[in-house]
Amino acid sequence: MTELVDAVRSARRVVAVGAGTKPRLAQVPAEFRRISTAKLSGIVDYEPSEFTFTALAGTPLREIAAEVAQRGQYLPFDPVLTDAGATLGGTVAAGLSGPGRFRFGGLRDFILGVRFVDGSGRLLRLGGRVVKNAAGFDVPKFFVGAAGRFGVMAELTFKVFPRPAGLRTLRLDAQDGAAQVRMLQEAANTRWEIDALEAALEESAIWIRLGGAPVALDALTAEIAARWPARTLGEAEAATFWSELAGFRWAHADGTLAKVAMAPAQVGAFRAAVRAVPGARGWVSNGGNTGYVSLPAGAALPALTWPAVTLRGTGPLWSGPTRRFDVMRAVKAALDPENRFPNLDD
Amino acid sequence: MDTLTSASPSAAVVRRLTALLPPGRVLAGPAQLAAYESDGLTAFQATPLAVVVPETADDVIAVVRFCHAEKLPFVARGSGTSLSGGSTPIAGGIVITLNRLNRILRLDPAERVAVVEPGVINLAVTAAAQPYGLHYAPDPSSQSICTIGGNVAFNAGGAHCLKYGMTSNHVLGVKAVLATGEVVEFGGPSREQTGPDWTGLFVGNEGLFGIALEVTLQLLPRAEMFHTVLAGYRTLEQAGDAVAAVVASGLLPGAIEIMDALALQAASAAVHADYPPGCEAVLIVELEGPREVVAADRVRLDAILAASKPVEVRPARDAAERLAIWKGRKSAFSAVGRLSPDFIVQDGVVPRRRLGEALRKISAWSKEMNVRCANVFHAGDGNLHPLILYDGREAGALERAEALAGRILRLCIEMGGSITGEHGVGMEKREYLPEMFSPDEIDCLKRLRAAFDPLGIANPGKMFPVAGAPALAQHGLHPLEQAGVISRE
Known part of the structure; x- marks a missing residue:
């Protein structure tokens, strides 16, 4: 911890780097000193009875997921790139959640506290270490998706949930893109309490994951299959499907990968935007609220009508209609008065 | 002046x-x-x-x-x-x-979002969403009267936070006028976002950044079925143990609440709530979800409660019985308030596993200091609501009550909890903020405040300690509480 503080203080410009699974976040000019959080790794405190854990920022998600799974718990925001070695801190910096965020919310909804070094080199702890806290401004949430522009994270506290007793995955086939959007919206507004709701762009398919007691899942699966043509995936097939999805296996391995925030009704427009770019592929997550677009190496992200963040590859980190207000610069100056961390537009 | x-x-x-x-x-x-x-x-x-x-x-x-x-x-x-x-x-x-800014500007059932003005009443959002099978999840017990603007400013909670989170987990976007006069728009209708979470930073600002003008809320499908159980215990500790057992079982109830003897006595008197006789504590657990899921979870819950040495377990058999259980729970605080001319409501949080220890200490201090204290709390998330009773006309009574309140808040901090779970710091707890955060941390919060409000004109005197703060005068019932319109939680 003191090493981290020293490292931040000793350089004019600083950027933190985790496992590098979202390299665009730390793609900054050479003048920046890159601080690796690799040694800042380990679970500091895990209390299954509290539904909370605290871990150092460089802890691989894989380690955390395995530890909490031993006690029948999981990270409900459903982290991605876990197998690739993604760290907890990097995932916060990227603001990335997986398909399971559909049910209980994303990473922002499970972060409780952050310990970080601010631009003045001070080690600060804000938020709390219990599941409920309303004291002070919600700085932990503010760090989600902030790409290290306001501080270097040292330690994070999160809420976890008990893992559902069983999972069931169904694949549904829509007639066309319009039917796919309708199904996304309709499935989201049912009694089923869907755990994940995903859609492919290249084919008009939808995947629904349910969580709960196996006996209950039998009944819900039957009801869904009675409404739309559906196929239930076998256990191994489902596990492979979700793990490949979390690893962005559908995307170009060495190309550009970006996330966009949209509304379910815009899935059709998103499909058209992706199809307009030669070689581009796309995926729709989170019931149509999250889109991913992947481009072959060298291709530039097209101008989009949605706010986007580039996770790897070329192009601006944040693009689309990202609104800029005077207060944003003022907040940046408040947390990083010497402009030690990358700028909001870097 | x-x-x-x-x-x-x-x-x-x-x-x-x-x-x-x-x-x-x-x-x-x-x-x-x-x-x-x-x-x-x-x-x-x-x-x-x-x-x-x-x-x-x-x-x-x-x-x-x-x-x-x-x-x-x-x-x-x-x-x-x-x-x-x-x-x-x-x-x-x-x-x-x-x-008067009480318009629901947009309600989109297909996208499950509502855009509302700050003066819209919390419960009005759910009322508008209900025809579409949707609801707005945060349910502070003043929900029939409190406004979304206030909920956003103080990141209001409620009885269902363990599973659904607080207000900030349901606010997707905010249009606000900041103290500088700048009009900003953070977030939007998507349940996803890119870049720093400005919306998340704004929610819970206690009015120190500016005023929300339009708030985009996510709506959720209303649970198909509820299973609400009331269990009575001889001791508070047994009720606490039952909570631990429920949590350890892997169930995720929508709500887990406990009321102690004094709270039970008051609720019985005020709303004729009927509790098992001879109980020092009552536990309320509510499961919710699709009927098949609730049916399966209920079998497990019943077994856990049966093994927890209850005096009696009473499942709600229909919607009316469920409402009666919640009526008793939600009226408890204003009911306790009727036992005493004045009272202080607290909102501290302790780690759930230390609830029993915290309650034992509060009870011992209450006897030692001769100050009556009732407890009604969100056991699922360790959020205590001790209600400290006193008579302001009696010399030294307020000081004793405040001394007990202070000991409880410090206990919460010592146990690694928080001075506030859902009511916010406001004026009441501002002197305790420095016990939870270091001078550097408070300086950081103040710098953030100054970025939004360099002149310090937006709700000054709240959240941060102030030199020469006004003393507490009295803690009587709020006029609306007296009228039975709202209750404290």
Whole structure:
């Protein structure tokens, strides 16, 4: 911890780097000193009875997921790139959640506290270490998706949930893109309490994951299959499907990968935007609220009508209609008065 | 504060403010101001210079820009139900009431979002969503009267936070006028976002950043089925053990609540709630979800409760019995308030596993200091709501009650918890903020505040400790509580 503080203080410009699974976040000019959080790794405190854990920022998600799974718990925001070695801190910096965020919310909804070094080199702890806290401004949430522009994270506290007793995955086939959007919206507004709701762009398919007691899942699966043509995936097939999805296996391995925030009704427009770019592929997550677009190496992200963040590859980190207000610069100056961390537009 | 003679500088300010808006929107008469002197924390009172009643977002923007130009402090106010004194006026400042900005601007059932003005009542959002099978999840017990603007400012909680989170987990976007007069838009209709979470930073700002003008809320499908159980125990500790067993089982109930003997006694007297006799504590657990899931989970819950040495377990057999259980629970605090002329409501949080220990200490201190204390709390998330009873007419009673309150707050901090789970710091707990955060951390929070409000005119005197803070006067029932309209949670 003191090493981290020293490292931040000793350089004019600083950027933190985790496992590098979202390299665009730390793609900054050479003048920046890159601080690796690799040694800042380990679970500091895990209390299954509290539904909370605290871990150092460089802890691989894989380690955390395995530890909490031993006690029948999981990270409900459903982290991605876990197998690739993604760290907890990097995932916060990227603001990335997986398909399971559909049910209980994303990473922002499970972060409780952050310990970080601010631009003045001070080690600060804000938020709390219990599941409920309303004291002070919600700085932990503010760090989600902030790409290290306001501080270097040292330690994070999160809420976890008990893992559902069983999972069931169904694949549904829509007639066309319009039917796919309708199904996304309709499935989201049912009694089923869907755990994940995903859609492919290249084919008009939808995947629904349910969580709960196996006996209950039998009944819900039957009801869904009675409404739309559906196929239930076998256990191994489902596990492979979700793990490949979390690893962005559908995307170009060495190309550009970006996330966009949209509304379910815009899935059709998103499909058209992706199809307009030669070689581009796309995926729709989170019931149509999250889109991913992947481009072959060298291709530039097209101008989009949605706010986007580039996770790897070329192009601006944040693009689309990202609104800029005077207060944003003022907040940046408040947390990083010497402009030690990358700028909001870097 | 100078008196409001027509020649005084204050009178000139009021005249300029009045000229800014259509007639009748600025109240400055003593009788008009009296109604706004305090909020749900009646201990604090102050007389504002004027109360402004805007009807549109543009009115609010104009008033905030006026305050900025005049360096005039202001506080936004909804229904005035804050339990931490969050909407207490600033003496000589402006109160901006938002109750007339009460339009639901958009409700999209297909996308499951609602865009509302800040004066919309919490429960009105659910009422509007209900025809589509949707609801707005955060349910503070003042939900029939508190406004979304206030919920956003204080990140309001409720009985279902363990599973669904607080207000901030349901706010997708905010349009606000900041204390500088800048109008900003954070977030949007998507349940996803890119870049720093400005919306998340804004929610819970306690009115220190500015005023929300439009709030985008996510709506959720209403659970198909509820299974609500009330279990009575001989001791508080047994009820606490039952909570631990439920949590350890892997079930995720929508709510887990406990009421102690004094709270039970009060609820029985006030709303004729019927509890198993001879119980020191009652536990309420609610499961919710698709009927098949609830049916399966219920078998497990029944087994856990049967093994927890209850005096009696009473499942609600229908919707009416479920409502009766919740009525008893939600009325408990105002009911306890009737046992005593004055009381202090607290909102500390302890790690769930230390609930029993915390309650034992509170009970021992209560006896030792001769101050009665009732407990009703969100056991699922360790959020205590000790209700400290005293009689303000009795010499030294308030000081003893405050001393007990202080010991409880420090206990929460020592145990690694928080001084507030859902009521916010406001005026009530601002002196305790430095016990939870270091000087550097408070400096960081203050810098953030200054970035949004360099002049310090937005709700000054809240959250941060102030030199020469006004003393507590009394803690009687809020007028709306007396009327049975709201209850504290």
